[in-house]
Amino acid sequence: MTTESTEPAGASGSTTRAWLRERSELGVCVLLFALGVLVLADALTMDVDIAQRGPIGPRTVPFVVGAGLLLVGALLAVDVLRGGRGEAEGGEHVDLDEPADWRTVLLLTGVFLAAAVLIGPLGFPIAGALLFWGSAYALGSRHHGRDPLIAAGLSLFTYFVFDNLLGVPLPGGPLMGVL
Amino acid sequence: MDSLNSLIDGFGTALTPMNLLWAALGVLLGTAIGVLPGIGPAMAVALLLPVTYGLDPTGAFIMFAGIYYGAMFGGSTTSILLNTPGESAAVVAAIEGNPMAKGGRGAQALAAAAIGHFAGGMIGTILLVVLAPTVASLAIGIGAPDYFAIMVLAFIAVTSVLGASRIRGIASLLIGLTIGLVGLDQMTGQQRLTFGSLHLADGVDVVIVAVGLFAIGEALWVAAHLRRSTGKPIPVGRPWLGRADLRRTWKPWLRGPVIGFPFGAIPAGGAEIPTFLSYVTEKRLSKHRDQFGKGAIEGVAGPEAAASASAAGTLVSMLTLGLPTTAVAAVMLAAFQQYGIQPGPLLFEREPELVWGLIASLFVGMVLLLALNLPLAPVWAKLLRIPRPYLYAGILFFAAVGAYAVGGESLDLVILLVIGLIGFGMRRYGLPVLPAVIGVILGPAAEQQLRRALQISDGSVTGLVNTPFSVTVYAIVVLIVAWPLIGRLIARLRGGRKAAEENSTVSGG
Missing domain, CATH: 1.20.5 (Single alpha-helices involved in coiled-coils or other helix-helix interfaces)
Structure with missing residues (x-):
């Protein structure tokens, strides 16, 4: 019953x-x-x-x-x-037929927050490299040798271009103190 | 003649070695980021905004203009070779350009697009030189009520003309206005929506809002729905055009700008409508109508010229009235505000060096872009091979750089992420992003003008409509708001007449 x-x-x-x-x-x-x-x-x-x-x-x-x-x-x-629906935005890399991949979004959010916390103590070059590396990993890149190298290169390059050439100060952190 | 003299002075500003360098750097960065799939001009200028922080205003805007035009040039490369338009205005280029590339005529398609952009940009910028000072001098006497009316027009146009759903557009605008309220009230110093936070008392920087909504929101949205299968770019040689192609393209190059420029100047969604209109026009006028849909070169040349000319038209409204008609113009307006410069009719009087230097640098940038794009297109096309994880990781990376460079505080990164998540939700539920950005940028200014106007009239509402200019603008606003009703009425009248005619023929027969 x-x-x-x-x-x-x-x-x-x-x-x-x-x-x-x-x-x-x-x-x-x-x-x-x-x-x-x-x-x-x-x-x-x-x-x-x-x-x-x-x-x-x-x-x-x-x-x-x-x-x-x-x-x-x-x-x-x-x-x-009444049955009205907002139309989800399409795009060249967007596949709306698949269900949303929340794991990736959460990972990216976490990586971004971590970078926001770390940029103060570690400085931009390290925090930026971690942001790029972590994001690429979350988005499915699995080149364990290439990914961190690209991340470090991009981050250092950006730091020097902004800080020295463009006159936009970014925190160097302990790493720049050593170099 | 006056504007010709000013333009010559402008070339004097634009051709100094430093400014020439900024223009070259701008078009390089703009083209590179425009070629990258998934990045439209609006996101490109938002992401590259921090690059200009350390420059003086003139250098910054010269670089900015180069980024804008470069992103448009680069975008058509992506459309043609990858069939993936980065924004709605580039959709038309993909319709004909991609079949051309598949049929082995990619080089011709790229050339038709690049020269089309050049022609459109040149004609559009010449029209800008001729028209902008006139518009500015007509609007020179405008005061607080008129400014408020223009901003109301911008709000209404951006919510009503664009997008599928008005109510969702208005919701987006209100979200933007709310973000714009955060901080100290400009007239009284009263704290609003700060919740006692010292950081929020400064307000939320418009750059953070623009980068958050355009870049972070987009990256998260794409990450949630990332397409696993990838398109392969079509390999291509150096762009060139044969005599037969030139004979088919020169008229579309000249016709496109005529369609594009006026649409850029009015708040009607930027390049989307004119590129489509240009496409339809070329299809109708072409002798090779049967080729359309399979790779007709006219269908690349005309719309691309229209797109560039509409960008110049956008600048007319932005510089003379402070009215942003597209997302890119909205971000540029934010950049002006960063330097404490208010675009509007007085801009031509107060900052002649800046304005004419900017306009002259548009010509310079166009020549640089043509020189860059024609011989180097195969090199740019290599950028299409960047793996998508790197692409979107890079977007997040540069968004963080931009937001951090605003004030050097990591709390800004958290705010950026929150606004990015709002942008994510907006994309999920079909709320357009542009009204929110316009709301943040124009909201505080609109409030100030409103209060100033009412202060002058001592609280009487008539103070808002006591100039011919403001009355005209409100008439346009009413027309836009009532347009769906009018359209329905016309359709009903027509339908009724048709029904009546059918009845009469039936009874007559």
Whole structure:
């Protein structure tokens, strides 16, 4: 008896999930809505009595933008529920028939964050080389000899061109201290 | 004649050894990065923005213009040899150019494209010289309400004319406006959306937004859907044209710019529409109509000339009104803001050396590009062999360099990544990226002009529409907004008449 009663429930659960997956764009509406609330809340908590100059203060435009976000979030939800779909962007290297490869995206995000953390202590040449090497690895390159060499070469070359030729300072880190 | 004198002065600026060097470096970098598949001109200029940080404004913009035109030249090489257009404007070049290359006429296709770009760029830039000072002098008296009206026009045009879905365009614009709000209010110093963070009080740099949305967002999006099978570029020799080909191409080279230039100047999506119109025109006028779709050289020559001329048209609106009509123009506007220069009618008065040096360097860059591209096309084509992991790792690498060079803070890299993830989500759900970038760049300026206008009129809304210029601009805005309704109405009227005619013929017969 229990199996009989759970089965329809499970089926309806999976249909809800399928319904939601089909309309995952509703998540965009939720985000737009949340962003709108955030902007409005920030505007409401502003202390403007002293700062006000002219007929329009610093709160007016945030009010308009926040309200606009709420409105667009609602309108987009209506559009999605009516069957409207945002078209995923195509491209020369993009294959939309395959499901999204989240592992690669997560790896790239991790590598990028690591580089952001390491650029301070290790300097640009090392952090940049790690960024390139890690990204190439995440994207499927498996030349264990060639990849790090290219990464190091590119990073050092960029460092010298920017720092010496173009006058854009980048942190050298301990490596440049040694050389 | 006045503008001719200014142009000669401009050549004096552009032909100094240093500026010549920057122009050459710009076209080299632009061509190289334009040839790389997957990188369109907008991403190219965003990625290369930091290269110009250490330069004086004139040198920086001369280099920038070279990058822009170079990226367009290089893009057609990719379309023809790999059948993979880097952006929508290059789609047409692939339609005829790639069959030509497959049929062993790649050299001719490349030559027709390169000379087409040269002709289009030359004619377009001449029109820019003739028209821009006139437009600027017409707009010279414009004030806060007029500037605000132009920015409203930019917002409406970018959300309504481009893309498939208006509501998604507006959503993207609002995301951009929100990012633009972050930081200290320019007029009162009030903190907005900073959450007490000192770093955010400076606002989010537009370069970080542009690089994040165009480069990081694109790289992550491609990484999630990377095509495993790869196309092979078609090997090609040195570009040249025989007499028979020249006879077929010279008219398209001259016709293309006429179509391309006006479309570049108005906010109608840049080179996409004019290249297509040029293609259709050439198809209709050609004596070799049967070759179209199988490699007709007219179909390469005309659209490529139209694309370059539309780039020049884009510069007219950008320099004289501060109105960016394409993604590249938006990034260039961000670059101007980096130097604290406001493009607009006063630019020609305040910065004559910069503007005319920039325009003159366009001519210089065009000649350099032709000299670079015709003999060296096979060398550039080698870039097509770069493995895709390296390509996208390189994009991430240079995006990080650019964002870090803005302020030397690693927190900027985290913000860059967050904006890149937003760009990823936008691509997934069909939200166009350009409205967001325009929102970030023009949003704060629009707010300032709005408040200034209302301050002058003491809070009365009529202060926004008290000049003929602003009224005209708002009329255009209304027209754009109402256009789908008008179109539907016309279709209905026509349909009704047709139905009525059918009825009458039925009853008559």
